[in-house]
Amino acid sequence: MADVLEKISAVQRISGLLDNNLSKIEEGLPAWVNQIRQPALKAFQRMGIPGFRTENYKYTDLTRLFGNENFRRAYVPDDFEVDLSEVFSCDVPEFDTHLILVVNGWYDEKSNRNTTYPDGVVVKSFRRAMIENSDLVMNYYAKLAPVNEDPLTALNTMFSQDGVFIHIPDHVHISKPLQIINILRSEDDLYVTQRNLIIAGKNSQVKLMICDHTLMPQQFINNNLTEIQLGQDAVADIYSIQNQHNKTASLSGIYVHQEQGSQLVTNAITLHGGIIRNNLKVLLDGEYASAKICGLALSDKNQHVDNYTNIEHIKPNCESNQLYKNILDDNSTGGFTGRIHVLPYAVKTAAYQRNNNVLLTNAARMNTKPQLVIDNDDVKCSHGATVGRINDEALFYLQARGINEKEARLMLMFAFAHEVLAEVKIEKLRDVIDKLVNKRLRGEVSKCHSCAMDCIR
Amino acid sequence: MSVLFVTGINSSYFEIIMEDQNKLLNEVTQRDYRFGFVSDIETDTIVKGLNEEVIRIISAKKDEPEFMLEFRLKAYRRWLTMKMPEWAQLKVPEIDYQDIIFYAAPTQQAKYESLNEVDPELLRTFEKLGIPLEEQKMLSGVAVDAVIDSVSVKTTFKETLAERGIIFCSFSEAVKHHPDLIQKYLGMAVPINDNYFAALNSAVFSDGSFVYIPKGTRCPMELSTYFRINAQNTGQFERTLIIADDDSYVSYLEGCTAPMRDENQLHAAVVEIIALNRAEVKYSTVQNWYPGDKNGKGGIFNFVTKRGICMGIASKIFWNQVETGSAITWKYPSCVLMGDNSVAEFNSVALTNNYQQADTGTKMIHIGKNTKSTIVSKGISAGHSSNSYRGLVRVAAKAENARNYSQCDSLLLGDSCGAHTFPYIEVGNSSSIIEHEATTSKIGEDQIFYCNQRGISTEDAIGMIVNGYAREVINKLPMEFAVEAQKLLQISLEGSVG
Numbered sequence: 001m002a003d004v005l006e007k008i009s010a011v012q013r014i015s016g017l018l019d020n021n022l023s024k025i026e027e028g029l030p031a032w033v034n035q036i037r038q039p040a041l042k043a044f045q046r047m048g049i050p051g052f053r054t055e056n057y058k059y060t061d062l063t064r065l066f067g068n069e070n071f072r073r074a075y076v077p078d079d080f081e082v083d084l085s086e087v088f089s090c091d092v093p094e095f096d097t098h099l100i101l102v103v104n105g106w107y108d109e110k111s112n113r114n115t116t117y118p119d120g121v122v123v124k125s126f127r128r129a130m131i132e133n134s135d136l137v138m139n140y141y142a143k144l145a146p147v148n149e150d151p152l153t154a155l156n157t158m159f160s161q162d163g164v165f166i167h168i169p170d171h172v173h174i175s176k177p178l179q180i181i182n183i184l185r186s187e188d189d190l191y192v193t194q195r196n197l198i199i200a201g202k203n204s205q206v207k208l209m210i211c212d213h214t215l216m217p218q219q220f221i222n223n224n225l226t227e228i229q230l231g232q233d234a235v236a237d238i239y240s241i242q243n244q245h246n247k248t249a250s251l252s253g254i255y256v257h258q259e260q261g262s263q264l265v266t267n268a269i270t271l272h273g274g275i276i277r278n279n280l281k282v283l284l285d286g287e288y289a290s291a292k293i294c295g296l297a298l299s300d301k302n303q304h305v306d307n308y309t310n311i312e313h314i315k316p317n318c319e320s321n322q323l324y325k326n327i328l329d330d331n332s333t334g335g336f337t338g339r340i341h342v343l344p345y346a347v348k349t350a351a352y353q354r355n356n357n358v359l360l361t362n363a364a365r366m367n368t369k370p371q372l373v374i375d376n377d378d379v380k381c382s383h384g385a386t387v388g389r390i391n392d393e394a395l396f397y398l399q400a401r402g403i404n405e406k407e408a409r410l411m412l413m414f415a416f417a418h419e420v421l422a423e424v425k426i427e428k429l430r431d432v433i434d435k436l437v438n439k440r441l442r443g444e445v446s447k448c449h450s451c452a453m454d455c456i457r
Numbered sequence: 458m459s460v461l462f463v464t465g466i467n468s469s470y471f472e473i474i475m476e477d478q479n480k481l482l483n484e485v486t487q488r489d490y491r492f493g494f495v496s497d498i499e500t501d502t503i504v505k506g507l508n509e510e511v512i513r514i515i516s517a518k519k520d521e522p523e524f525m526l527e528f529r530l531k532a533y534r535r536w537l538t539m540k541m542p543e544w545a546q547l548k549v550p551e552i553d554y555q556d557i558i559f560y561a562a563p564t565q566q567a568k569y570e571s572l573n574e575v576d577p578e579l580l581r582t583f584e585k586l587g588i589p590l591e592e593q594k595m596l597s598g599v600a601v602d603a604v605i606d607s608v609s610v611k612t613t614f615k616e617t618l619a620e621r622g623i624i625f626c627s628f629s630e631a632v633k634h635h636p637d638l639i640q641k642y643l644g645m646a647v648p649i650n651d652n653y654f655a656a657l658n659s660a661v662f663s664d665g666s667f668v669y670i671p672k673g674t675r676c677p678m679e680l681s682t683y684f685r686i687n688a689q690n691t692g693q694f695e696r697t698l699i700i701a702d703d704d705s706y707v708s709y710l711e712g713c714t715a716p717m718r719d720e721n722q723l724h725a726a727v728v729e730i731i732a733l734n735r736a737e738v739k740y741s742t743v744q745n746w747y748p749g750d751k752n753g754k755g756g757i758f759n760f761v762t763k764r765g766i767c768m769g770i771a772s773k774i775f776w777n778q779v780e781t782g783s784a785i786t787w788k789y790p791s792c793v794l795m796g797d798n799s800v801a802e803f804n805s806v807a808l809t810n811n812y813q814q815a816d817t818g819t820k821m822i823h824i825g826k827n828t829k830s831t832i833v834s835k836g837i838s839a840g841h842s843s844n845s846y847r848g849l850v851r852v853a854a855k856a857e858n859a860r861n862y863s864q865c866d867s868l869l870l871g872d873s874c875g876a877h878t879f880p881y882i883e884v885g886n887s888s889s890i891i892e893h894e895a896t897t898s899k900i901g902e903d904q905i906f907y908c909n910q911r912g913i914s915t916e917d918a919i920g921m922i923v924n925g926y927a928r929e930v931i932n933k934l935p936m937e938f939a940v941e942a943q944k945l946l947q948i949s950l951e952g953s954v955g
Contacts, residue, residue, distance in 0.1 A: 369881050383893075385892075
């Protein structure tokens, strides 16, 4: 009963925040953006704070997180004196990216202003895009991510003010990867809302890295939502590296809409974080579209990592392939919900899913829920899930060859993790992540050698 | 079984197959329910509706001791506070519990000494069903406890069993003669507050079967109960309790049919199995309640709670089921593996056609050390039906070396049906190994083509493929059931491929 009371009050409190700060939140933004806030609020109030009674959040109870927080909200960007991009200057050879810096959910105009992009590629603050590119943005905003499906999405739409906007025009192949660095930096506990929109035009190609970092020991909740539109034959690789401290709650949503022949690769690597929930929804809404979706989470202490995927096969001849792995140590908990939904007319669908998990201690816990919802007969679909331990025979094999047990275990764990990492197509990035994962498994702080900050560049 | 779809075969050939299949599909969908007839037996029913008074009447009619009435009333009061579960992948029309007759017993309740005394009409019913009691008695050595509309009519082979101390009787008889056993074990595996339908059953159950196998006894024959819903507007709520004492073994069979009715009838049964140290219980069922007509009208709502507890060390429970009937099936035979080294298995074939809906699966709860469970689920959906597997494998933190293997395959026949898989895996022990795999596919044209090439007609080929697909499970059934199950599958599926 107390639980229920808490839930209601948290919803009321958050609704109140919207009402009380509405003028600050809405200031300067076009009416069509602000119009969606009220329906979002209604949807949020209807769905409430997701907890174990919400089927999709069965294994990630957020009622306590929201029940207890009374964090500051940054309705205007915090003013920093240091130019953060200086901090990240590093000299990894032949691995440079277009750097996009986001601080506390706000696009950092100061550090980003000097970057130029080739071939008409537009990268700007989402806020400015909503104002300056209204015609384009309104086609996708809150349409790829409808507010009535998920409470966190509704919550994001209620408070969304800024983030990153990327537009790759038709037929443009941008060879240098784009890298969004999300930094959480605050003197007090902070709640962050970030909203991104990525539009890849017809036959365009883009590689995008998203790195999440916390720079301060304060508590953070980061509600981050990205809508991605892939035009016909567009190719997008999206890699995200979550490396935050253990007091951070990262609640992220990615919604992808794919048109005919488009190809998507996503890979979510979770190294550190407190409560992590990644929602990913992919609509395969054009024939011959394909999606390769991967994730790796290494967790220890009291961490919680939950990956939720929902792949909707709407049109015929599409292919999706999911691979998620977790290694859980100490008291950490992991969750995975993978849903493949094949609609009645999506014939000749191929949809695969695999989820493998290793538990290192008895206190660690893994909950997995792979789901197939198939409404047509001309499909090839499968899913597999395993939870287990390091293979005794493999361990013995290595030990018999003079490798000590600890090292042998690490080797096997690394090999287990590497299957996911092998899907990273940027070679330099793969090497860097390989190193980070190796260090992470050894229990060392995963810092990139060549950087001052614990990020990868 | 993973069926691959291979393109590149001559397209005109495809059209022929499709045409054939559509024709066959029509034939099958227009097939009438084989067991659709109404036995003209006098039945003793009470007024429609449910309240405390009705429960008191049921209890009084059955001449039950006080503790049973208490049990029922407690369950009823609990049921009033519960809500119909909505999580299943089912569309259930609202059920009006006040429009159901909760008790219907065939009259002439005298205990028969020989078959001659049994109502001849009833015997004819059994003959139509292909279950002649006499023949079975002589030829197959199966003891049958036939339950019509929830009251046990005749139990055969009772004397043979009694010699070994085995108790196999109707539930009401057990309440009268073995109240201590009932009091001790009733509600142990399925407590009254377990779920909505278990609570309802606990409140109003009319009869069922009771089995007790004493220590160190191997039951010499398969025990079998036959359920059938006969009277109109009645709900059937039977309760089965199987107790296998230390080092015992029993194989128990249950079969069900219901005559054709336009309106939906409710069936909410509870089955409880208790296996003590080193005991082994094999529970097999073939469910063929009336599934409704080809437009989805009528049919049985089958909401069943089945659970076994491996209480002792190295106890074993096997659930084998073939589900072909009912308009709606909601059924999750489960096992709680409490004792160390205990073993559980769940083998299921679920077939849905026309507008049938099935949401079925199992739960395996690993608590003891070195426990093992295996799940094999084969779903076959045809027509406009929807067939879901829903299962849970949970490993408690102390369940060292727990092992589970789950395999859930779905076969789709026709482009308007659905096959869904919802497994839940919750693991809290690092030494356990849990594996789950699921595939969904249709019968490959290449497989049919292969058979055709060898002179096997499309219809036979489909029969062969489906039978091969379900073989793994059917092989686990006792001989008598395996034959019946195979026939059922064939009747239900001949040619219904799209």
